[in-house]
């Protein structure tokens with residue numbers, strides 16, 4: 001199964017992932033610019049992504065804890081999610097998202 005990820009400089013990448021992986025892990029393991037500092041423990045918000053609007057219903061709403069973490073970033077939008085909270089499954093095959101500036105390992109130029 002695949003996800004389509006646009007990075008912070010606008011390049012689109014098609015990444016292969018496995019069922020049950022966190023979307024954050026797929027992005028990180030393919031070497032894209034995502035910090036994911038806490039490794040998926042929902043305590044950093046540096047795995048912040050914008051889910052393509054056409055996928056919002058499939059992905060569903062964030063938990064209260066996730067929303068609290070998202071409130072801590074300055075570039076939050078209505079389609080913001082933390083990618084460590086999204087698990088790869090058949091339903092998410094083809095998921096499109098964009099890496100948020102605040103997920104970058106270094107300050108984006």
Ligand code: FES
Nearest residue numbers: 040044045047084
């Ligand atoms: S990796 Fe830290 S909240 Fe997702």
